[in-house]
Amino acid sequence: MDFDFTAFWTKYEAVLLVIGAKILAGVFILVVGFWLIGWMARQLGHLLQKRQIDISVAGFLTSFFSVGLKILLVLSIAGMFGVETTSFIAILSALSLAVGLALQGNLGHFASGILLLSFRPFRVGDFVTADGYSGTVKEIQVFHTILTTLDNRLIIIPNGKVMGNAIENMTAQGFRRADFTFGIGYGDDIDKARAVIAEVINATPGILLEMNYDILVKKLNDSSVDFAVRFWTDNANYWPVFFHFTEHVKKAFDAAGIGIPFPQMDVHLKSAPPPPKELGV
Numbered sequence: 521m522d523f524d525f526t527a528f529w530t531k532y533e534a535v536l537l538v539i540g541a542k543i544l545a546g547v548f549i550l551v552v553g554f555w556l557i558g559w560m561a562r563q564l565g566h567l568l569q570k571r572q573i574d575i576s577v578a579g580f581l582t583s584f585f586s587v588g589l590k591i592l593l594v595l596s597i598a599g600m601f602g603v604e605t606t607s608f609i610a611i612l613s614a615l616s617l618a619v620g621l622a623l624q625g626n627l628g629h630f631a632s633g634i635l636l637l638s639f640r641p642f643r644v645g646d647f648v649t650a651d652g653y654s655g656t657v658k659e660i661q662v663f664h665t666i667l668t669t670l671d672n673r674l675i676i677i678p679n680g681k682v683m684g685n686a687i688e689n690m691t692a693q694g695f696r697r698a699d700f701t702f703g704i705g706y707g708d709d710i711d712k713a714r715a716v717i718a719e720v721i722n723a724t725p726g727i728l729l730e731m732n733y734d735i736l737v738k739k740l741n742d743s744s745v746d747f748a749v750r751f752w753t754d755n756a757n758y759w760p761v762f763f764h765f766t767e768h769v770k771k772a773f774d775a776a777g778i779g780i781p782f783p784q785m786d787v788h789l790k791s792a793p794p795p796p797k798e799l800g801v
Contacts, residue, residue, distance in 0.1 A: 546597045553593040561586040629663040632679035636660055642689045649688040651681040691755040698762055703744030705779045716772045724765050726757035744781040
């Protein structure tokens with residue numbers, strides 16, 4: 521039996537025109553919609569880049585934004601053809617709830633990562649103490665913050681732990697105060713010791729002399745007179761200055777004949793008493 525297209529078209533012309541128009545409209549909306557979503561995602565990416573959001577977080581947010589809008593667009597087009605979208609929405613809602621419950625901890629770390637990148641308590645390259653660990657911030661990832669310790673160990677801390685505890689940023693201000701305690705003997709001259717320490721400060725490269733310094737008698741200890749020494753230095757020079765200054769104060773004290781007391785133990789040996797004489801001997 522031959523198919524009579526003319527009769528078929530005559531019979532279903534109105535329906536076919538409506539369906540064809542819907543298909544063309546759906547394809548047009550899909551193409552234009554995908555292009556518009558792509559443009560919006562790129563604009564969001566540029567905005568996050570200008571805000572200096574971490575590249576991994578920016579990529580995740582842009583992708584999440586794009587995929588979410590595309591799903592809504594497809595569901596809207598399906599509704600144009602009379603497809604019941606309520607069931608799809610219910611399934612997506614149930615799936616989202618299940619995934620959210622399964623990844624509740626990770627979502628908390630993700631949210632904390634967004635807060636870290638938004639409020640900027642520290643940046644990559646800062647030396648911080650977070651969750652009890654100290655190191656230089658190497659990366660701020662979606663779920664974790666990575667520190668590099670002074671002995672080159674990697675510390676990976678969940679962002680929720682970072683935001684949930686105190687954060688100490690030692691480099692945020694650009695410069696830092698170095699604090700020392702030096703003890704001299706009670707027989708040494710306080711003014712002479714202060715002058716020796718001042719000479720070492722003025723001769724140490726990296727100390728910010730324009731910010732002044734302190735050389736104060738801190739405490740009269742049991743066996744020493746303790747000086748509190750405080751000065752300022754740039755963050756980049758802190759540790760070189762710290763070690764250089766400590767070494768050269770000891771050398772300067774030795775050259776000036778100033779002693780640094782140290783714990784000592786005196787051991788006194790007593791000879792044993794003679795054994796008692798026996799009676800009758």
